[in-house]
Amino acid sequence: MTGSSQRPGAEPFTERTPRVVAARKLTRRAERDRTGRFLAEGANAVEAALACGTVHELFATDRAAAAHPPLLAAARDAGIRVSPITDRAAAALSETVTPQGLVAVCSLVDRPLETVLGGASLVVVLVDVAEPGNAGTVVRVADAAGADAVILAGDTVDPHNGKSVRAAAGSTFHVPIARVRDTPAVLTALKTAGLRTLAAHGYAQTSLETLAFDTPTAWIFGNEAHGLPPDVLSAADTAVKIPLYGQAESLNLATAAAICVYTTAMATRH
Numbered sequence: 001m002t003g004s005s006q007r008p009g010a011e012p013f014t015e016r017t018p019r020v021v022a023a024r025k026l027t028r029r030a031e032r033d034r035t036g037r038f039l040a041e042g043a044n045a046v047e048a049a050l051a052c053g054t055v056h057e058l059f060a061t062d063r064a065a066a067a068h069p070p071l072l073a074a075a076r077d078a079g080i081r082v083s084p085i086t087d088r089a090a091a092a093l094s095e096t097v098t099p100q101g102l103v104a105v106c107s108l109v110d111r112p113l114e115t116v117l118g119g120a121s122l123v124v125v126l127v128d129v130a131e132p133g134n135a136g137t138v139v140r141v142a143d144a145a146g147a148d149a150v151i152l153a154g155d156t157v158d159p160h161n162g163k164s165v166r167a168a169a170g171s172t173f174h175v176p177i178a179r180v181r182d183t184p185a186v187l188t189a190l191k192t193a194g195l196r197t198l199a200a201h202g203y204a205q206t207s208l209e210t211l212a213f214d215t216p217t218a219w220i221f222g223n224e225a226h227g228l229p230p231d232v233l234s235a236a237d238t239a240v241k242i243p244l245y246g247q248a249e250s251l252n253l254a255t256a257a258a259i260c261v262y263t264t265a266m267a268t269r270h
Helices: 017-026 029-035 045-051 060-066 069-077 089-092 113-117 132-144 162-168 183-192 232-236 253-268
Strands: 035-041 054-058 081-084 102-107 122-128 149-153 179-181 196-200 217-221 238-241
Touching: 017 029, 017 035, 029 035, 035 045, 035 179, 045 054, 045 102, 045 162, 054 060, 054 069, 054 089, 054 132, 069 081, 081 183, 089 238, 102 149, 113 132, 113 149, 113 179, 113 183, 122 132, 122 183, 122 253, 132 149, 132 162, 149 183, 149 232, 179 253, 183 196, 183 232, 196 232, 196 253, 217 253
Parallel strands: 054 081, 122 149, 122 217, 149 179, 196 217, 196 238
Antiparallel strands: 035 102, 054 102
16 A cells, blocks of 8 residues: 555554564663663654664554655665554554654664763753653754753753653754763863853842853753752852743743743854
């Protein structure tokens, strides 16, 4: 059938097929870390993954194959195994209510810290961020703003988490990402790389609109509920607040990050 991923006479994989079972285990962080692989679902993420050469296998339902023939053709042209799956198998691989039926098994994308900071002029750092949707959205913001890297420090959620990858909408594969448990080591590396460190803090004395962006900058954002730890705030060069002109008490993490990062990007691109 035109647009189908099936080979003639081949039955689509079910949720019990060993390769589907193995891929489903990648929804768990321990398995991702053990194997060095993760799942990317949906056309945007799959297209980005194919473009950067990280895909090992592509699973597709007949409906998804018919909707995205160029993606399947690109995978086959790259020598990547394209495996037909049933709708139930797609549901098993998906962490969403409405599976898209297109799932790639990819290599983890994070890199060593020292490789993402060389020559960087705009870096985004997340410290102890717990919500994967927020992490993915900030990765997307950083990508859109032309940031050079995103660093996930401390106990920040895994950027390869399914919800984070979906929220990033392909940007997981575009912007360099590093994961570092040791937050003080990240701050030291940023300063060694010549980056001014700005810590987003709702109660800071310095307001965003008073800053000049004439030096390489790293923005640091903290946990959704607790913000940045005191030691991070004291170690940063400047704590910065976003001015609130209306009656809202605060902004959520992803919105605050978008404002700060874009303010910097626009100021340095004039």
